[in-house]
Amino acid sequence: MSGLLLQGIINGLIMGVIYGLIGAGLNIVFGVLRVVNFAHGEFVILGAYFAWFLLQALGIQPFLAMPLTFAVFFGVSYLLYFVLIPPLAKADDPEISSLLLMFGVSISMGALMLLVFDADARSLSFEMEPVFLTFGPVVVPTVRLVALAAALMIVAGLAYFLYRTHTGKALRAIIMNRDAVRIVGIKVEQLSAIAFGLGIGLAGVTGILTALVFPSFSPFVGADYTLIGFVVIVLGGLGHPIGAMLGAILFAVTEQVASIYFNPSIATICGFVLMVATIFVRPTGLLGRQALR
Amino acid sequence: MQSADHAAAVEASRRQDEGGERLRARMAAAFFAAVIAALALVPVLTGNTSFAFYLMLWITMASALNIVVGFTGYLPFGYVVFYGVGAYAAGICYKVLGWPIPLALVASGVAGICLALLLAPTLRLKGVYFGIVSLALATIMRLIIANLPSDITGGSMGLILSSSNNPFASYYAMLLVMAATLLSVLWLAQSALGKALKAIRDDDGAAACIGIDVPRTRLVAWLLAALFPALAGGVEAWHTNIIDPEYAFHVLITAKSIVYAMAGGFGTIIGPVVGAAVLLGIDHVIWQKFPLINLLLLGLVIIALMLFLPRGIVGTVLKRRPQLRRFIA
Numbered sequence: 001m002s003g004l005l006l007q008g009i010i011n012g013l014i015m016g017v018i019y020g021l022i023g024a025g026l027n028i029v030f031g032v033l034r035v036v037n038f039a040h041g042e043f044v045i046l047g048a049y050f051a052w053f054l055l056q057a058l059g060i061q062p063f064l065a066m067p068l069t070f071a072v073f074f075g076v077s078y079l080l081y082f083v084l085i086p087p088l089a090k091a092d093d094p095e096i097s098s099l100l101l102m103f104g105v106s107i108s109m110g111a112l113m114l115l116v117f118d119a120d121a122r123s124l125s126f127e128m129e130p131v132f133l134t135f136g137p138v139v140v141p142t143v144r145l146v147a148l149a150a151a152l153m154i155v156a157g158l159a160y161f162l163y164r165t166h167t168g169k170a171l172r173a174i175i176m177n178r179d180a181v182r183i184v185g186i187k188v189e190q191l192s193a194i195a196f197g198l199g200i201g202l203a204g205v206t207g208i209l210t211a212l213v214f215p216s217f218s219p220f221v222g223a224d225y226t227l228i229g230f231v232v233i234v235l236g237g238l239g240h241p242i243g244a245m246l247g248a249i250l251f252a253v254t255e256q257v258a259s260i261y262f263n264p265s266i267a268t269i270c271g272f273v274l275m276v277a278t279i280f281v282r283p284t285g286l287l288g289r290q291a292l293r
Numbered sequence: 294m295q296s297a298d299h300a301a302a303v304e305a306s307r308r309q310d311e312g313g314e315r316l317r318a319r320m321a322a323a324f325f326a327a328v329i330a331a332l333a334l335v336p337v338l339t340g341n342t343s344f345a346f347y348l349m350l351w352i353t354m355a356s357a358l359n360i361v362v363g364f365t366g367y368l369p370f371g372y373v374v375f376y377g378v379g380a381y382a383a384g385i386c387y388k389v390l391g392w393p394i395p396l397a398l399v400a401s402g403v404a405g406i407c408l409a410l411l412l413a414p415t416l417r418l419k420g421v422y423f424g425i426v427s428l429a430l431a432t433i434m435r436l437i438i439a440n441l442p443s444d445i446t447g448g449s450m451g452l453i454l455s456s457s458n459n460p461f462a463s464y465y466a467m468l469l470v471m472a473a474t475l476l477s478v479l480w481l482a483q484s485a486l487g488k489a490l491k492a493i494r495d496d497d498g499a500a501a502c503i504g505i506d507v508p509r510t511r512l513v514a515w516l517l518a519a520l521f522p523a524l525a526g527g528v529e530a531w532h533t534n535i536i537d538p539e540y541a542f543h544v545l546i547t548a549k550s551i552v553y554a555m556a557g558g559f560g561t562i563i564g565p566v567v568g569a570a571v572l573l574g575i576d577h578v579i580w581q582k583f584p585l586i587n588l589l590l591l592g593l594v595i596i597a598l599m600l601f602l603p604r605g606i607v608g609t610v611l612k613r614r615p616q617l618r619r620f621i622a
Contacts, residue, residue: 036421084600091603093559095421096368100555103548104595111589223544227428234425265436272429279426283418 003137008260012253014144016245017151018209019252022225023232023244024158025202031175031239032195035085036099039106040229041222042113043200047073047207048217049113052122062126062212063150066205073204078197085196086189106222113219121216124208147212154205155245162241171195175239235275237285246286251275313619318483320620321562325475328352328566332468342464346532348573349471350525354546355554355565356474357521362551363560364487365514366494367416370424371431372522372550374412375405377541379523380530381438384452387531389445394457398466398527405523408434409516416511428544435542452536463532470528474521475566481517482562490514522550556598558605563621567606 022044029037050069054060060068084101091097128142162168170191173181182188210225211217228251233240236247254274259267278286335345354376361367382404386397415426438446446452481487489510492500501507530536540546557568572594579590602609611618 030421084596087600088603091599092608096362096555096559097599097603099368100552101596101599103552104592104599106592108589108592108596111586111592115586115589227432230421230425231429234422238421263440265440269433269436272433275429276426276433279418279422280414283422285422 004260005257007138008257009253010138010140012256013249014140014148014151014213014252015256016249016252017148017155018206018213018248019228019232020245020248021151021154021202021206021209022229023236023248024155024241025199025206026226026229027233027239027241027244028171028195028202029199030233031241032171033085033192034095034098035088035196036095036102037199038099038102038226039109039222040102040199040203041225041227042106042109043073043077043203043222044207044210044225045113045217045219045222046109047204048124048211049117049122049207050204051208051211052124055124055126062124062208063146066150066208069204069208070201074197074201077200078193080200081193081196085192106226110219110222117219119218119220121218123216124211126212143212147209151209154202158202159242167191167194171198172241231272231275234285235278237287240285240287243285243287247275250286314483317620318479321482322479324563325472325479325566329468329472329475332471333465336461336464342460344573344577346464346467348570349467350529351549351553351569351573352566353467353471353474353521353525354550355557355569356471356478357518357525358550359554359559359565360478360481360514361518362554363564364481364490364494365511367515368424368551370428370544370547372427373542373544373546374427374431374434375408375519375522376526376529376546377431377438378408378434379405379526380536380541381446381452381526382523383527383530384447384454384536385445387454387457388452394459394531398524398531401527402520402524405519405521405526406516408523409519413512413515416508416515428547431542431547435538438542439538446538447536449538451538451541452530454530454534454536457531458534460532463528467525467528467532470521470524473524477517477521478562481514486510486513552595556595556602556605558608558611561605561607561611561621564605564607571606 022040026037026040029035029040047069050072051062051065054065054068055062084105085098088094088097088101126143128146130142132139133142133145160168162172170181170186171194173186174188174191174195178188207217232248232251233244234247235251236243236245251271251274255267255271258270262270332345332349336342354372358369358372361369379401382401383394383397386392386400387394392400412427412430415423415430418426439449443450481490489500489505492503492505493507493510497507526541530541553569553572554565555568556572557564557566559565575594576587576591579587583590598605604612607621611621
């Protein structure tokens with residue numbers, strides 16, 4: 001009984017950190033660019049396919065593929081930024097327009113992945129010895145544990161970048177006040193491209209982690225990840241990079257613990273009800289501030 | 294003396310404004326009448342009503358969404374919930390309770406209104422928060438319906454309304470729903486209520502200061518925007534005879550409503566109609582010619598639209614040719 005509960009909490013923590021990374025990527029893009037990246041989930045899935053391709057074709061192990069994936073995704077989306085985002089400034093409501101633009105990107109990417117990789121669910125055939133680790137009543141697959149460690153390292157790296165480096169501080173400054181940042185002479189345009197690259201690079205790496213933790217992936221599950229990403233950042237506080245992590249862990253632990261006692265769809269309801277209730281009590285999320293809006 | 298001149302000038306410009314408004318409303322009314330008349334003739338002239346039926350459905354969905362987005366500035370990502378609940382209300386009333394179809398359709402409208410009242414507290418939220426909470430609530434609703442006993446909702450198999458088949462009558466029912474939606478938008482654009490809504494959208498604090506009852510006014514728009522998709526869901530269920538739990542609450546329905554309305558231009562009266570017609574037409578052609586890459590092309594069309602016509606078709610035309618503002622609202 002308490003062993004099951006403990007198992008649920010552990011699973012929740014592992015998924016929470018991964019959901020948190022999805023949310024963090026979304027949050028950086030939204031906070032800095034005010035772009036609602038509806039295609040984030042598709043980039044996550046694309047990351048999983050990229051790792052699958054690297055493993056199948058070149059024999060590169062998933063954990064080694066992470067830095068490579070990040071570099072490729074960062075580079076491509078850094079360039080993509082200049083094609084997609086600047087024209088949005090002409091719209092009456094850039095936030096809603098960005099949502100629709102990225103919705104178009106999301107549909108196209110889903111369709112492209114379907115054409116290239118077919119509709120079958122794939123999985124990364126990657127295992128570690130021993131397959132399971134047992135801690136008293138709790139059994140955790142080794143891959144999940146290593147994925148958790150990798151995710152935590154990414155979170156640490158991200159936090160270091162955002163809070164200790166010049167570029168990261170400038171990005172947070174843009175989130176806080178875009179206009180003031182221009183006045184002090186920070187190049188908003190170039191930093192926005194970096195933020196776009198960073199957000200999508202994170203999505204790609206997170207995709208590898210999801211492929212390690214969840215049994216399979218297919219071209220059209222991207223929207224599910226996007227939804228989870230939005231739920232956790234709204235829960236944690238929009239535009240607050242670390243708030244997403246807190247929201248995600250809360251959401252995932254609730255969902256996983258509830259799934260012990262009820263069927264999976266009731267567990268999902270519990271997760272969403274938690275989010276809706278939180279928003280009614282704290283309309284800006286757990287760590288959000290009014291000034292961010 | 295001077296003040297009298299001034300008063301006369303103000304009076305004249307007010308009269309000109311009113312005249313312009315009346316002209317725009319008349320143009321929009323004529324356009325809507327033409328659309329309704331053309332669609333009414335389709336089943337008489339051709340045997341193939343499928344495209345016209347879905348055109349009416351999407352015009353209804355996009356125009357009703359325009360009431361809440363264009364007039365109030367709220368973007369409900371979970372808009373599909375009204376459509377799905379309307380479909381299920383009609384299906385359950387017909388299949389389980391044995392009501393006649395017209396009564397079942399009334400029930401779907403009532404269900405939509407009740408759900409909108411239930412969700413009304415979310416109007417306190419703003420921007421992306423409102424959108425995401427709306428999406429989460431729609432997901433919750435879908436899961437609740439999926440978890441109801443299957444002798445009511447049919448479980449994951451959905452409901453099949455086999456004996457109700459009447460494509461002709463259901464076609465005209467959809468026409469009626471669409472006409473009602475368009476009339477409501479037309480009425481709203483001219484009424485004091487519509488102006489109050491736009492004032493609230495632009496600055497709710499200022500609107501409250503000049504004596505507009507902000508929550509009540511918003512609620513009326515919200516209820517209207519919920520009623521029509523619920524009716525459309527009910528009629529569509531009747532037309533196809535099938536209610537599929539996955540499809541009835543699919544995100545793509547919300548997304549298409551938003552995209553079609555946006556393509557035409559939110560906040561314009563005729564925009565959602567134009568947007569739905571153009572994009573649905575493109576979608577239809579793509580489906581016939583390139584079924585394999587249909588979704589890919591649809592996605593690319595949306596991207597191109599947002600990059601090159603960020604205000605939507607009607608909005609961009611109005612921006613490029615401001616003199617047309619006299620005629621098009």
